[in-house]
Amino acid sequence: MRGWLIISITLLLTACSSTPINQQKVDYLPQTGNPSNNRAEVFIQAGHEGRSSGRVGASSQYGREIKWTPVVADAATRYLRQAGISVIRADANWRSKAYVKLALFIHFDGVAGDACRTGASIGYDDSSDRPAAMAWKRLYSSYFPYNWRTDNFTRNLSRYYMFKYTRTKDAELVLELGAIGCRAQALWLKPRLEKLGKLVAYFAARRLGYGDRIQKPIM
């Protein structure tokens, strides 16, 4: 009898604790620049999303960057909003100032030539972003088992076009999550896109001081 009581209470507590914090209907659709909604804690952009010409991103036989970045960005947004953290979820066409604590632009690399020589990297426009950049590198290095390029190894990384639209308290970072043209990296990345989104959300929550709100993912 007592055993059953303990089991019942445990089940009840489990049910309560798994109820989402935020039961409101949430909108994960990317925004293309809405001046009335330009303040949030985190800004997340899916690189190249919403473009049909011009810089449409890297691709290989293993996948297309433009398809992968929204999966990561949507998952990150979902985890953050469920944890009660506000997010502007932008696509590549965002064109208004956003006032946030942390801005993260999601990309995958696609350098021509020996695709496996490249890998993950980070882009940022000044030294105030470096502490957050180093923290991401430390965290992602403990998962991503391939090469890293030096920070800002291309102009597109240090002069990312969207830096001029984000005003951040902590940092604005281009996160290149790996090389889509390298077979080993692409096959590691592809089944983990949702988890990468959770890792981005976990990172953002920790940077903002909400470290306990999102669990560290296991990959």
Ligand SMILES: [Zn+2]
């Ligand atoms: Zn890209």
